[in-house]
Amino acid sequence: MKNKFFVVTLLIFASFTWAQNKQILFTIDGNPYYTDEFSRVYKKNLELVKDDSQKDLDKYLELFVGYKLKVHKANQLGLQNQEKYINELKSYRNQLTKTYMNDSQVTSKLIEEAYQRMKEEVRASHILVMVDEGALPADTLKAYQKITDIKKRIEAGASFEDVAATLSEDPSAKENKGDLGYFSAFRMVYPFENAAFNTKVGQISKPFRTRFGYHILKVVDRRQNRGEVAVSHIMIAKKNDEATNQDVSKSVITQLYQKLKQGESFEELAKQFSDDKSTADKGGMLQRFGSGQLTSLEFEEKAFSLKNPEEYSEPFETQFGWHIVKLNQKFEIASLSDLKNEIEGKIKRDERSVLITNSLASKLRGKYKITSDAKLKALVKKSVNDTFYTQNWQLPANRVPFDKALVTIDKASLTANQFLDYINNQQKGTIKTRPVANLVDELYENWLDEQVIAYYNGNLENEHPEFAHVMEEYRDGLLLFDLMEKEIWNRAKEDSIGLEKFRLENIQNYKWKERYDVAVYSSTKADVIKNVNKLLKKNKSEDFIKKAINTNDKVEVMVKSGIFEKGSDNLPITEIKKTGISEVIEKNGYYFVIQVKNILPESEKTMAESKGKLISDYQQFLEKNWVDALKSEFKVIINQPVFDAIKKQM
Numbered sequence: 001m002k003n004k005f006f007v008v009t010l011l012i013f014a015s016f017t018w019a020q021n022k023q024i025l026f027t028i029d030g031n032p033y034y035t036d037e038f039s040r041v042y043k044k045n046l047e048l049v050k051d052d053s054q055k056d057l058d059k060y061l062e063l064f065v066g067y068k069l070k071v072h073k074a075n076q077l078g079l080q081n082q083e084k085y086i087n088e089l090k091s092y093r094n095q096l097t098k099t100y101m102n103d104s105q106v107t108s109k110l111i112e113e114a115y116q117r118m119k120e121e122v123r124a125s126h127i128l129v130m131v132d133e134g135a136l137p138a139d140t141l142k143a144y145q146k147i148t149d150i151k152k153r154i155e156a157g158a159s160f161e162d163v164a165a166t167l168s169e170d171p172s173a174k175e176n177k178g179d180l181g182y183f184s185a186f187r188m189v190y191p192f193e194n195a196a197f198n199t200k201v202g203q204i205s206k207p208f209r210t211r212f213g214y215h216i217l218k219v220v221d222r223r224q225n226r227g228e229v230a231v232s233h234i235m236i237a238k239k240n241d242e243a244t245n246q247d248v249s250k251s252v253i254t255q256l257y258q259k260l261k262q263g264e265s266f267e268e269l270a271k272q273f274s275d276d277k278s279t280a281d282k283g284g285m286l287q288r289f290g291s292g293q294l295t296s297l298e299f300e301e302k303a304f305s306l307k308n309p310e311e312y313s314e315p316f317e318t319q320f321g322w323h324i325v326k327l328n329q330k331f332e333i334a335s336l337s338d339l340k341n342e343i344e345g346k347i348k349r350d351e352r353s354v355l356i357t358n359s360l361a362s363k364l365r366g367k368y369k370i371t372s373d374a375k376l377k378a379l380v381k382k383s384v385n386d387t388f389y390t391q392n393w394q395l396p397a398n399r400v401p402f403d404k405a406l407v408t409i410d411k412a413s414l415t416a417n418q419f420l421d422y423i424n425n426q427q428k429g430t431i432k433t434r435p436v437a438n439l440v441d442e443l444y445e446n447w448l449d450e451q452v453i454a455y456y457n458g459n460l461e462n463e464h465p466e467f468a469h470v471m472e473e474y475r476d477g478l479l480l481f482d483l484m485e486k487e488i489w490n491r492a493k494e495d496s497i498g499l500e501k502f503r504l505e506n507i508q509n510y511k512w513k514e515r516y517d518v519a520v521y522s523s524t525k526a527d528v529i530k531n532v533n534k535l536l537k538k539n540k541s542e543d544f545i546k547k548a549i550n551t552n553d554k555v556e557v558m559v560k561s562g563i564f565e566k567g568s569d570n571l572p573i574t575e576i577k578k579t580g581i582s583e584v585i586e587k588n589g590y591y592f593v594i595q596v597k598n599i600l601p602e603s604e605k606t607m608a609e610s611k612g613k614l615i616s617d618y619q620q621f622l623e624k625n626w627v628d629a630l631k632s633e634f635k636v637i638i639n640q641p642v643f644d645a646i647k648k649q650m
Contacts, residue, residue: 023648026065026638028072035646038064040469042650057647061638067480069630074479079486085478097457098348100464103359105367110352111343114338117185118343121291122196123221125160125178127168130213133430136389147207147214154204160218161456163405164420169213178218184225184291190351192217195270226291228331231303232266232284237275238322253315253322255555260312260556264524266326268590269570272522281569288331299323361449370448371408376416380406381440384423388436391427395420407448409455422447487626492619500607502618509617510610512565516576517598519561521545522590528556529591535580536595563600 131143164178267283274280306327402416461468582594
């Protein structure tokens, strides 16, 4: 499957400068396409294209026309009316609006607060008394009194840990006595984080509420954030020997550990033997990471336990297999400027976002002209009664009097019936304010906030021109993706006859190079490999050789077997001339001998063996011919004088 996000966002990378004069550059079947869009897209992508030919304006115009031809075809086929397309476009718009649905001042304060907290890790224990967010006042008060009584009991001398184990309603407390370990910003819900970072070490917080209920917490310790580490690793995936059904990976990692202690290169061993193919060719090097960023706590703790660069761990096991980790470098926590975007993204995904939303709503109320019908609002109040609290309130039987404008935001009107529907939907919510008149007032303010923000959201294309044009590019990109999937990608996968014909016509591109069925023996010692060479010439087996040479807990030789293509990185030489036992080969400080069991000549790949590359090549072939067909199907007229003028300007 093609990467839809990449296709859709291909043209959306940077800010742009508008062309001042908007003229028709070309038409497709009479539909106009303008100079401003062409100029904007060209300038935006100028630094992104690697092919210099695409920077040539004549060739770029050809590409642009081809792009618009495909979009025109998609619209002709009605792809823009498909439910899938409409939903995906809506989803993309929701993503784009997040940048604009923001209060920058509040966001900046929250970013600064989060960054300061990220510099530390707090270790805390807690006690929880559970109560639903929408609980009745009596139940809420009961829970609050219970947590208050627990706090008094601890202040009178009871052990926090013992009380947590017996009274906390957190299911894990019986095992961990409320201990949550070390955490930093964004690891807990925001109210809990606030309590933890605002309580001193050794002290107990005041009771506070989260969506889970009431808590108290005790801060046990604070420490500086450990920052990040860069490490390399060798991983041997878990493997069962068919004969013994025993995991042999521990044996292999132990041998590699012994070779490290003998002074062999960590990077070379990783390249030769690590089963993590994404890092092996880089000497096992992983991207740097911090606390809580890996799925394996064992790996993380082992990495952070290393003190000095080049220090490596003993073999250890995770759910992925056996590892040896080497420390490359330690990093302090990054600067605020480096982390700003990451922090802002996290803020928008947690409870802090409510603070931003409330502030934005307040500013928008000042931005727009808002009027309200007080008499109609009073009529709404009279229609709501105490049955709301038991979720039994019913909408008025006669809703005609409420089908009038209750609120106007600029030119958009919202009826009292819309507000009544909102009230009805809130019966299962958390707001239980009393008396009911105050409840309606609170719900009205919340509803108005939502409606003001919704109005702003729906009007973004008019308020922000750059947003409108990014959305236009998304529309075209989504259509193009759906069209390509229909006309090219799926056809290339399903057209087995066409695919086979294309393969045979281009068979030189789908062949195996010469391949070798080999066992490659390696060591850092020339005399060891010479000995291996002699044993192989005596027809000794791989197991015999390893047992004979790897003695006294020393791993002097290792073996990698398989079928490898000519020029493979798994071979110390690029080409093998004959079967049998090679002479000793020296490369990069290692010595090798190759047992060549068979040489497989160049041969045609089967359809199955060449399928991935074959489908990709066939797709490109189909697309090229398809664009030529579209140029014949639709009438394209270039406004040459206008294009010549653009070339002079640009």
